[in-house]
Amino acid sequence: MTENSQGLSHDAIGQIEDCLTKKLHQNSELIKMSSDTQTASQQKDPRSSFEHLLSLAILGDKNAQCALGYMYDDGGCLPVDYDKALYWYEKAAAAGHAHAQFRFSRHYFDGQGICQNYGEAFKWCLKAASQGLAVAQNDLGQFYFEGKGTAQDYRKALHWFQEAGHQGDEIAQACVGWMYQKGLGVEIDYEKALFWNQLSADQGEPYAQSNLAEMLLLGQGTAPDPEKAYIWGSLALMRLPEGSVRGEAEALIKAARDLLGQEQLEKSNMAINNWLPTCINEE
Template identity: 40%
Template sequence: MKRLTETLLLAACLAFTLPATATKSAQKPQAAAQGEASAQYDRGVAYYEGRGVPQDFTHARQWFEKAAAQGHAGAQNKLGVMYYEGQGVRQDHEQARQWFEKAAAQGSAAAQIVLAGMHYEGQGVPQDYGQARHWFEKAAAQGNANAQFVLGLLYDQGRGVRQNSARAWHWFKKAAAQGHAQAQFIFGLMHEKGHGVRQSEELARHWFEKAAMQGDVHAQIRLGLMYAQGQGAPQDDVQARRWLREAAAQGVAAAQSVLASMYAQGRGGPQDHEQARHWYEKAAAQGDTPAQLSLGVMYALGEGAPQDLRQAKEWFGRACDGGSQLGCEEYARFSQMGY
């Protein structure tokens, strides 16, 4: 999982970019040479992103420094990003912090959330949840969904603030309403468990679906299991297979294993032992014990692959190593048979 600051840094990188239709100042480099801050900034972005000129971090930094010296918040933010990442300069989190602070003081939400993340994780500054909350609140007040989401986490976990489920709900709701997928998933969990809100399986599924449609793997798994088990949603194997396949494609072993079992049983579609083996192998390669045990059975019976008792024994042995007593028993039985 990405560190929080790295995730928030992406938002900072995207917050100040040259529009698809370049500004007049970007089209006229002489405006930058004459000292116009916005033109200098646009020139820096052009070099930073390689728009109309070869990408060149050194030239980008030079133009950003000229604009930043005139108080251009976007340029200050970009310099913070460059020092944080070590783009065209030696990586220096202290320098990054100074530039982010300048931009944040001018109201740059992108700088505020990265600065908050640095305080949250203790990068370039001592770890300080109180300062993290301060800067997240500044950005959240401007409607920044990332900041609203993290504030929800802080209040939910009691970091830098007293634990307060109502405040957590408040910020998660704001972020979720703006389409923040992780906030939508957590908002769904809160409704499912009745944590700080009225319990509602219908609302839980509603928010899980919104998050899942944006690719949130946790929501996809949750929806898949809800439909498969008929808990919180009508039992529907077709929908279960659909959402578990989405999560499985993102590499989640548990989803791959359950999806494989659905193919093996013909739930939600035609029975397909080859697809079952395919997904069991992906899950088993990640150490999923039920998948390893199931692969042992498939190779033993010749389902989805030619019968191979040595392969069966190998997978039973791995399942045994993962804590499956049945795997241990089958491994011993195959050993006694000479495999």
């Protein structure tokens, strides 16, 4: 008999499911249970948390259904079971739960536990994004940008990236900055590009930091500032993966460094070492 890290075995989980399902059908008093799923999901005992969520999920509580789907999806308290995760995600998604719609979309996009289907992924992502879920809005922007599951449309991509960006999604903010910087779906507007890249860079997004460094070095939307360009380029380089973008960042850093004196370099390196993203500074 195998157990997960919390000591809850596959057999025990099955027994809980069977037992609780029977109880729900036999005991009408369970219908009066509270739908406080947040409290349930925060319980340390995985068995009691699971029992509570399952009972509510079977009764049609979409919050519990989504939480249960995530428990099967995440594998933190239960063994990973994509079939069961998708079963509960779909129920919650059909009931209008935005996070469940988003997770269901991701599974379709990645082909995780289900046949990959960009059309279905787009459909469910649109539902979640339309409810204001920032991560779904960012994903929807990517669908339109890449033309996956729908026709490519840079204007719609920009719209959804902006919707997510206004909610603080740093990846979406970087995408908006990039589109204004390169004129994708919109006329080039360096001031707007600088604004969005700065928002994202301040949160630690490396691609935005690299794009911001380029704008500061070239004086796009602002006066040239090789010192700040060097700082942002160096910060980007710490997190950028290997590839062409990393090579571009290295070239930017070198070009900016060549324009700085020794005192400026020392000051800049100190700023780099002391830098923290805004999300940490605000804590």
